[in-house]
Amino acid sequence: MSLSPQWLDELRSRTLLSALIGKSVKLERAGREFRACCPFHNEKSPSFYVNDDKAFYHCFGCGAHGDAIRFLTDNKGLPFMDAVKELAAAAGMDVPAADPRAAEKAERASGLHEAMAEAATWFTEQLHGIAGAEARAYLQKRGLSAATINAFDFGFSPDSRGKLKAALARFGDDKLVEAGLLISVEEKEPYDRFRGRLMIPIRDPRGRVIAFGGRIIGAGEPKYLNSPESPLFDKGRTLFNLDKAAAATRKSGRVIVVEGYMDVIALAQAGIGDAVAPLGTALTEGQLERLWRLAETPILCFDGDSAGQKAAIRAALRALPMIEPGRTLRFATLPAGQDPDDLVRSGGASAMEEVLEAAEPLVERLWKHELAVAPLDTPEARAGLRKRLADHAATIRHGDVRGQYLADFRRRFDALYERAAPAQRFQPRSGGGGRGFFQRGKPPEPPPSTAAHSIRTGGLDPMIGRAVLAGLYRHPQLIADLAEAISALRFSESELARLRDAMLDAAFGGDMLDSDALGTILAQVGLAGATEALRAPNRLAFSFLRGNADSGRARRDLAAVIEALAARPELDSALAAVTARLMASPDEAGFAEQRRLRAARDEADQALAMLAAGEDGAL
Structure with missing residues (x-):
């Protein structure tokens, strides 16, 4: 379907904007314009203006601005074409059809809409008649007010196989079967689908009835029965109460997803009007897309029992591929054994608001779920x-x-799962003349070089930090094994810290890395330039910066440098703590601990100095 600019201009000119907006917003005259409190944000004094001559509205508070079509899409949550069709119908204009088949489909849908609307009216009449006494008693027992019953157009379907069919006979059996109101079985007359049930209309974003949900009044199965899918009703793309919740969501800035439509109705009666529900299925991608049109972070609120929590994690995993900046989910959990109706009855709307305030981010829900999957003792x-x-x-x-x-x-x-404390990790290796990273029995080392001194004072010198990252770039297989020590490194330059984090993320992805694969990953996150800098010459003589990139010595030296760099600040902190304790209360155990920490610190400094100088005796 193609709508020309001329046709859209004609549609706008035929629409009196103040009359359209005045249906949902209380307007007052202000000279040649109208003003009101803005429907798009909460405010106490009016800053929202409507100008019929120029056919636009504008809010000086939040900046909302648009025409009649924009108001329906933003305020009522309608798709663009649905907004256009609603305005065209009010203005007496025909929407151009793309081809004869589209026109035929639109005409058929129009007839189905009419049948569904008439069915809803007939169900409402039955509820308030003699046959609806038991259904009215059930609604009263549920604590639903007359205002709520009227707002959601509750109805009743008598326990009969043909009363609705007779009442809507003018539409013909075929159309009523297509709408899902009758059931057709081979070699039998079509008969009423809903019998002896409390009826709840399901509407599209424009407020038109497209399906029904029927709840059994007494004993029987299924407890809830929904209309089948039809040309009007796509279960996977429909959310109950979306037509009413859209306006409430514009004011609250949130949308709440609960498990069923009776939950939505209970919340609406308590004053929480921004709730919707799927229709007997898990949340689909199509429903998530609709939710994100209303709010950046929908809140999914499920029961605290096992079934509710399984539904929550299914929704989380379905949403995960689709999240992006400005599109995520939060999860609220109801107290065990309670649904929204129970909660608002016992504690009022404030009790529900407390549950919603405590909603967890998506990442938190996934983390807790995986922690609880199985014991983690091996x-x-x-x-x-x-x-x-x-x-x-x-x-x-x-x-x-x-x-x-x-x-x-x-x-x-x-x-x-932290590793052993660094003070223990950097004990000298001993025994049998073996050679370790920090070897005993050697002559005293010369004073640490300038490079080694810079290692132990504050954040890492950029040259040393770059050298370590260059080593990891050459030997990416070490990143996962040394992840904790690498995470503890203190970089004085933010770009190096970002590069380090990206390397850790790549290693955490689970794939075996080589330098080429790591370079590709870093380029994908915008670090191609920083990666090039790692290949530049570095005046430090670390073995892992030389041409022998595949040698075992290079990998051992790189591991030793990273472990020592990570431990050095913690050794200083531990030494300062034990020294302060000794000044207050000296004892032999304290002096022994101080000597041990000093020795570990000195050995780390000596090893770092030797490794930075590239001396062979470091092995």
């Missing part, structure tokens, strides 16, 4: 946790968000 189980987290992050299509999730999972994992 290295294999912990490796499994790490792989599952990496697999989840890998499904995110947006590169930067994927990298942030990898980094967040890595930080959480490292915090949970």
Whole structure:
């Protein structure tokens, strides 16, 4: 369908903007314009103006601006074409059809809409008639007010196979079957689908009835019965109450997803009007897209039981590939054994608001779920946790968000499973004349070089930091093994810190890395220039910067340098603490600990100095 600018201009000119907006916003005359409190943000004094002559509205508070079509898309949440069709119908204009088949489809849908609207009216009449006494008693028992019953157009379908069919006979059986109101079985007359049920209309974003949900009044199965899919009703793209919630969402800035339509209705009666629900299925990609049109971070609120939490994690995993900056989810969990109706009855709307305020980010929900999957008391189980987290992050299509999730999972994992303390990790190796990173029995070393001195004073000197990252670029297989020590390095330049984090994220992805693959990954996150700098000559004589890139010595030296650099600040901190304690209360154990820490610090300095100078005796 192609709408020309001329046709759209004619549509706008035939629409009195103040009359359109005045249906949902209380306007007051202000000279040649109208003003009101803005429907797009909460305010106490009016700053929203409507100008009929120029056919636009503008809010001086939040900057909302647009015409009649924009108002319907932004305020009511309608898709563009639905907004155009609604305005065209009010203005008496025909929307151009793309081809005869599209026109035929539109005409058929129009007839189905009419049948559904008439069915909804008939169901409402039955509820308030003699046959609806039991249904009215049920609604009263549920605590639903007359205002709520009217707002959601509750109805009742008598326990009969043909009363609705007779009432809507003018539409013909074929159309009623197509609309899902009748059931057609071979060699039998079509009969009413809904019998002996409380009826709840399901509407599209324009407020038109497209399906029904029927709840059994007494005993029987299924408890809830929804209309089948039809030309009007796509279950996977429809959310119950979307037509009403859209306006409430514009004011609150949020949208809440609960499990069923009775939950939505209970919240609406309590004054929480920005809730919607799927229709008996798990959330789909199409429903998530609709939610993100309303709010950046929809809140999914499920029961605290096992079924509710499984539904939450299914929704989380389905949403994960689609998240990006400005598109994510939060998860709120109801108290065990309570649904929204129970909660607002016992504690009012404030109790529900407390649950919503405590909603967790998507990353937190995934982390907690994976921690609880199985015991984590073996290295294999912990490796499994790490792989599952990496697999989840890998499904995110947006590169930067994927990298942030990898980094967040890595930080959480490292915090949970820390290695041994650095003071112990840097004990001298001894025994049998063997050679270690910090060898005993050697002549005293010369004073540390300038490079080694800069290592132990504050953040890493950029030249040393760049040398270490260059070594990791040449030997990326070491990154995962040394992840905690690498994370602890203090870089004085933010670009180097970012490069370090990107390397860790790449290693955490689970793939075997070589330099080429690592370079590709770093380029994908915008670090191609920084990677080139790693290849530039460095005046430090570390063995891992030389041409023998495949030697075992280069890898051992690189590991030793990183471990020592990571431990050095902690050794200083531990030494300062024990010294302060000794000044207050001297004892032999304290003096022994002080000597041990000093020896470890001196050995680290000597090893760093030798490694920085490239001396063979360091091995």
